[in-house]
Amino acid sequence: MIRLLHTADWHLGKRLKQQSLLEEQQLFLDWLISCCLEKEIDYLLMAGDLFDVANPPQDAEQMYYSFLARLGKETNTKIIITGGNHDSIGAVNGIRPLAAAWNVVLVGEPFPEDPSQECFPLTNRNGEVEAVVAATPFLREKDFRLPEGFEGDIEQRIAEAHRIHYHRLADHCIQHFPSLCHVAMGHLFADKSISSDSERQVGTMHGLPLDIFPDSFAYVALGHIHKPQSPQENRMIYAGSPNMLSFSETEYAKRVVVVEVSASEISQIESVPIPVFRKLYDWTGTFEEIQAKIDQFEPPQGLTPWIKINVREEKIQGNECANLLEMIQKAQQDWNGKAYVLDHSLQFTGSSNAGTPTAGSVSIDSISPSTIFAETLRQENYEHWETLNQLFQGLVDELQQSEGGEA
Ligand SMILES: [Mn+2]
Missing domain, CATH: 3.60.21.10 (Metallo-dependent phosphatases)
Structure with missing residues (x-):
């Protein structure tokens, strides 16, 4: 044998x-x-x-x-x-x-x-x-x-x-x-x-x-x-x-x-x-649904679990990016090193968006210019990103009003 x-x-x-x-x-x-x-x-x-x-x-x-x-x-x-x-x-x-x-x-x-x-x-x-x-x-x-x-x-x-x-x-x-x-x-x-x-x-x-x-x-x-x-x-x-x-x-x-x-x-x-040595979580939902998952989450034993958060909302309000980052920051503070959000994405599924959204990715034409701008600032780790973001939002609003169009 x-x-x-x-x-x-x-x-x-x-x-x-x-x-x-x-x-x-x-x-x-x-x-x-x-x-x-x-x-x-x-x-x-x-x-x-x-x-x-x-x-x-x-x-x-x-x-x-x-x-x-x-x-x-x-x-x-x-x-x-x-x-x-x-x-x-x-x-x-x-x-x-x-x-x-x-x-x-x-x-x-x-x-x-x-x-x-x-x-x-x-x-x-x-x-x-x-x-x-x-x-x-x-x-x-x-x-x-x-x-x-x-x-x-x-x-x-x-x-x-x-x-x-x-x-x-x-x-x-x-x-x-x-x-x-x-x-x-x-x-x-x-x-x-x-x-x-x-x-x-x-x-x-x-x-x-x-x-x-x-x-x-x-x-x-x-x-x-x-x-x-x-x-x-x-x-x-x-x-x-x-x-x-x-x-x-x-x-x-x-x-x-x-x-x-x-x-x-x-x-x-x-x-x-094989035992699971590190748990990975892939959460998809609206802000409300993700927040509920965060509130209910109890980090398991073992290596620090890693989480991917995919927020999917129907309509763009413009402040989603900041809200998402704030939500992640707060959750990590509460978890105190016992869990870590390794990846996140933001997606809008409304009827104005062409094509089907792909899981885990942001389709560029489904996001407002302000969201892209905010996300870029965040990724660059720019110090005064909130102020800059507000100024940019002001410009976008002005432009839209003068064009008489909508975002
Ligand atoms: Mn392989």
């Missing part, structure tokens, strides 16, 4: 509105070590987006190295990490010579010409090979091996390149490990997946067809999409990101997936919830 833990999209070093997520990322890694111990994990499969950026900050790198060292010392878990679209090949592959000594396999880039370099036999506790994993990282254009004269648009090219790549790996596994359980890893946007707003698009609008994975793969450990989901039940699974990476991820729980292989077959798939 072999027990795998499938995770992805750590995005170490990620910042949300300039705030570092390192604290909750560290708590996740600590939790992950205890999870590997408790669940007796043989292999940890991390399906891409290890870091958030190509040149990760030093503190994020150190956190990652310490994790590898601790996992190696405190558990019997081996680890296989593939690169995602956020990862540079160098950031993943850089410590390969050292990593091998720690039972860490790093695959920063694929081997389109040589499947043997991308396939790794997995041994059980008795030292017998019981499964094999095709550890495929994110495929870039340079990795595509399309047949000469292949015609098709960009979506078809990407799909065909993936199909060819995975079929080659499947053939290799069938030839060299015929009676074992075959597992694939992938960092891609699969058809029927629901994204959040923290992934970066990878060339396909509609998602890759699921048949890029040959039937011989009994389990496909996917990364890229941050919301946990299964494009194909019990077989193609996105573990999801372990920490909330954006305010669009507040509605669902985070998890890792524990996959058990017995007698060369997948015998069990278990979704293990």
Whole structure:
């Protein structure tokens, strides 16, 4: 029997509105070590987006190295990490010579010409090979091996390149490990997946067809999409990101997936919830509704919760910007450091506004000149912004009266 833990999209070093997520990322890694111990994990499969950026900050790198060292010392878990679209090949592959000594396999880039370099036999506790994993990282254009004269648009090219790549790996596994359980890893946007707003698009609008994975793969450990989901039940699974990476991820729980292989077959798939280390709140409503939420709010335990406030009013009165800032300031005073408003937006939904408002953003033609002016002053942190704002408002009023029009 072999027990795998499938995770992805750590995005170490990620910042949300300039705030570092390192604290909750560290708590996740600590939790992950205890999870590997408790669940007796043989292999940890991390399906891409290890870091958030190509040149990760030093503190994020150190956190990652310490994790590898601790996992190696405190558990019997081996680890296989593939690169995602956020990862540079160098950031993943850089410590390969050292990593091998720690039972860490790093695959920063694929081997389109040589499947043997991308396939790794997995041994059980008795030292017998019981499964094999095709550890495929994110495929870039340079990795595509399309047949000469292949015609098709960009979506078809990407799909065909993936199909060819995975079929080659499947053939290799069938030839060299015929009676074992075959597992694939992938960092891609699969058809029927629901994204959040923290992934970066990878060339396909509609998602890759699921048949890029040959039937011989009994389990496909996917990364890229941050919301946990299964494009194909019990077989193609996105573990999801372990920490909330954006305010669009507040509605669902985070998890890792524990996959058990017995007698060369997948015998069990278990979704293990990850504790919420920092709560994120995304509040949308009128001034009155938001104020009610603020009044009722009791900051939870754990790291300081972060809140996004989206005020939506139908009509513009002109003083909304100042009111919003005042409301936020007062709330934060009352919370006394126990909660923090990280982001806010103002939106007007009245009939005079063209188009549909987008959540979390301010459509420029739906805001009065005075609101834009006030917001600009605020962002510039201008000292006398209130006085300036009043003067500007006076000018706008004068202009409107002389034009005989309305705002
Ligand atoms: Mn990602």
